[in-house]
Amino acid sequence: MAITANEGKVSQQSTQSTSWLAVILLWVAGIAAAMQFAKFSISYNQVLNHYQIEPALAGASLSIVGVVGLIFGVTAGIIANKVGYFRVLIGALFVGAIMSFLQSLLPSFEWILLSRLLEGFSQLGVVVAAPTIIALLSAPHHKSLTMGLWGTFFGVAFAISGWAGNEILANYDLSGLYFSHALFILFIALVLLFVLDKNESRYRSELPSSGESYVSKLMSIYRNPRTLLPCVVFLFYTCTLVSLLTYLPNFIEDANLTATLQIVLPLVSTTGTFLAGAISQYWLPPQRVAVIAYIGLGVGALLLMLNPVSELHLCAIFGLMIFSAGLIPGAALSLIPRLARNSYEQGNGYGLIAQLGNLGATVGPPLYAAVIAFSGIDGLAIVALIACGFGGLASFLVGRLKPASE
Template sequence: MAGANTPLQTEPQQTAWLEVFLLWFAGISAAMQFAKFSVSYNELLDYYQAGPTLTGASISVVGTIGLIFGVTAGLVAGKIGYRKVLIGALLLGASLSLIQSFMPAFEIVMATRVLEGFSQLGVVIAAPTMIAKLSAPQHRSITMGLWGTFFGVAFAITGLVGKPLIAHFDLSGLYLAHSLLIGSMAIALFVLLERNESRYGSAPQASSDSYLTKLGKVYRTPRTLLPGLVFVFYTCTLVSLLTYIPNFIEQDSLRTTMQVILPLLSTAGTFIAGALSQYALKPQRVAQIAYIGLACGALALIQGIETPLIFCLIVGQMILFAGLIPGAALAMIPRLARNSEEQANGYGIIAQLGNLGATVGPPSFATFITLFGLYGLAGFVMFICLMGSLFAYLALRLES
């Protein structure tokens, strides 16, 4: 497709690695807005006595903001400036965690969680757009693969240090530590990043179109939509696999071990996808291979395997291939986009559809598992892989 490979204005000759890593750390600190409430769920349940439903909602409500406003945030960020949006979002997140550290009434906590959704969304729109802009062409897929690991790394770090923090300093200590972390990221990026917004994104093109017209154009543009459609089937699947597959492992010790290993395999797959997309294959091809590998694993699961270790190896293979998908989808965006505005819109769609997948995936898988057991899980995975491969193929056609 003509224009798909048009350079994004001035391409940097060298990757600004320090800035890239700090932006990645900023993403990790923002993802901890999910992880800190996940790791402290039982303590929140005991402290506030709000019941499992409302306490569970305090975890997921952050993602609903991305589900509703994902594309809108992409449009707004390009207009305001990505550096301003990023630093403002981080400062907002630091302030909200500070409020939570005082353990206010549960209604106030829920209000801060809604606002944290805007903070998290601002970071996941601005940071990857800036990373792509600060990366030399020969490193862009690698840096996008690195960015794609931020969510898994955030949960791994929070899982490692969260419980000890709670044990020594209670819930308030955990939330205060997060406030200091995300606030320090805002200060570091404010000092380090150049104030010239043109370094991080092209100026928005003058347009007389209404907001709704612009919004419709984002969804009608294959360059911005298709990476998100490849990504949505990943979020629909991974959260569900990590939640339900351990229940099929009968040995308690093996199940506990897999609950630690599987997220790490997913994170490794995401980074591997960035390297493959940079040096070996187009990211669309990587996504196709990932979905095929995931489908083959699902097919192997229903072959009547009775050996727990072999079952776990197949599950590990599935999670590793699933982890390739976000790295490939994120690498597609700077490859297909013609300017930084389209990049931000692409990340906005990924934020929106990613939250949609994470919302509808678990109950859908639960229904199939209830009706058909392991066959239902494997069959639904294979259907999802068919759809994800189809959209990856259509994204590949954009460059033909």
């Protein structure tokens, strides 16, 4: 059914109602942005074969997108508030569409790397602007729910890419995969251009410019516990979850069971993330959800050290750990609009969460790999327990801050 201008346009509505159409479309935009990671993940071997390059270079084409967020995450939050979240979002999506189209032409690998670098800025723009706008378009009694939904975008993107992307790759090769992503991200950019209110005052902080220098702004963001603590909660999640999803299935000797876990565990994590948003909205404050999640993850790590007697027991423990870890981003993302006093703090929070999230995803896997090589599954469990300790402490400290509405 076509959306008319009056139905589709998000206007200056009361904050007591939620613009569900816009929220869902912004979530889809997040999925499209996360596919910038997923499309190179599922096509890794084809990139190696087509360009005849070393695995390290192919790996660089995958990781360079995240490196941009690691370096410029907080900066993106500052810029987005100044330029405008709507402009940043739409511009980032158009840049992403152009880069995917260029990749579909299969240029030299140097151009591929350059396009991936620019995709990193595109992805960062979306993950800073989209959740900020979602929070602003969500009624107070829906914010945790919409943040829980937003937190699932990465897992959903990989699930869709593993299903439809592999099918496209098998039938239409690299060009078809990248071109289909270009069409998808262009489509959602055009839809959002039509649906979202173009009045930037709707999405930007009403605070006047403080005249602070760039460095002073950065330091104030890092010193602000309302911005920092939810992101620290998120940091120890990304450090751990990426590693658990990568290494846990390798401890199962049955090849079929291992393959099943590689499909099921990401879905378990995504389920936990959405459920955390619902729990945070209707039953428990998000900081308590985060504390419980880290406790559940720690219990699973302790059970691993008891040497389970069967692979089925191992799988049950893996499920507990992944589900508990999946609760954490739903809680952490819900904390940002709960604690932020204005859209400026919200944007800074999402920029910092992108930066620390990429830091955790970058540091975690090699750290876990080194410990596993030295002491096996017990080493993995010990590092997970340490991460739970720090993440749980950050979650406890968040609980000492008053929500912005109080």
